[in-house]
Amino acid sequence: MSENIHYNWKAIFLTALADLPVVSTACTAAGISRVSAYNERRTDKAFEAAWNEALEAGIDKAEAEGYRRAVTGYTEPLTHQGQISFELEQYQDEDGHAKVRYALDPAGNKIPITIRKHSDQLLQFYLKGRRRGIYGDKQELTGADGGALAVVDETQKAARLAALFALATSRRDRGSEPEDLSDLA
Numbered sequence: 001m002s003e004n005i006h007y008n009w010k011a012i013f014l015t016a017l018a019d020l021p022v023v024s025t026a027c028t029a030a031g032i033s034r035v036s037a038y039n040e041r042r043t044d045k046a047f048e049a050a051w052n053e054a055l056e057a058g059i060d061k062a063e064a065e066g067y068r069r070a071v072t073g074y075t076e077p078l079t080h081q082g083q084i085s086f087e088l089e090q091y092q093d094e095d096g097h098a099k100v101r102y103a104l105d106p107a108g109n110k111i112p113i114t115i116r117k118h119s120d121q122l123l124q125f126y127l128k129g130r131r132r133g134i135y136g137d138k139q140e141l142t143g144a145d146g147g148a149l150a151v152v153d154e155t156q157k158a159a160r161l162a163a164l165f166a167l168a169t170s171r172r173d174r175g176s177e178p179e180d181l182s183d184l185a
Contacts, residue, residue, distance in 0.1 A: 010047060013037060014054045021058025063126075070123035075114040086110040 009030040016029035027034050041048045078085045087103040102110045127135040143149045
């Protein structure tokens with residue numbers, strides 16, 4: 001992409017990056033190539049710092065939206081057999097008979113029935129990220145047959161590495177097939 005930039009593209013780029021933390025989208029908004037953006041970032045430390053701040057601001061917005069969807073929730077129209085369901089209201093016709101019709105908003109549009117949903121998965125990610133010690137994945141490491149892990153000191157490590165290196169060198173020189181290394185473990 002040939003560029004002839006005669007405007008302050010950096011401000012446009014940074015604003016777009018803070019709004020949506022995707023570099024290619026910010027480049028499109030600023031009318032520049034990714035190569036130009038990354039080259040400028042590499043040579044202009046103030047721009048690099050502003051870039052990082054804009055990315056953090058965009059990620060903060062995404063995190064807030066994830067929290068909102070997980071905790072506050074969001075509404076979706078209720079559907080039945082693939083069709084949106086609308087609110088109904090009772091009224092009386094001229095003869096005083098009870099009737100039912102669609103409820104309308106002030107603009108005269110039918111009002112869809114909505115349900116509030118929450119994202120358990122987003123909440124899980126949020127809690128794992130914020131309280132890793134409590135909600136993070138737990139792993140327990142054990143040694144052979146569920147026992148304690150064997151502690152290997154630096155001298156033992158060095159000896160094992162030297163033995164493996166000697167074996168690999170010997171194999172290379174002989175052109176031999178791999179053999180069982182369990183005795184070196």
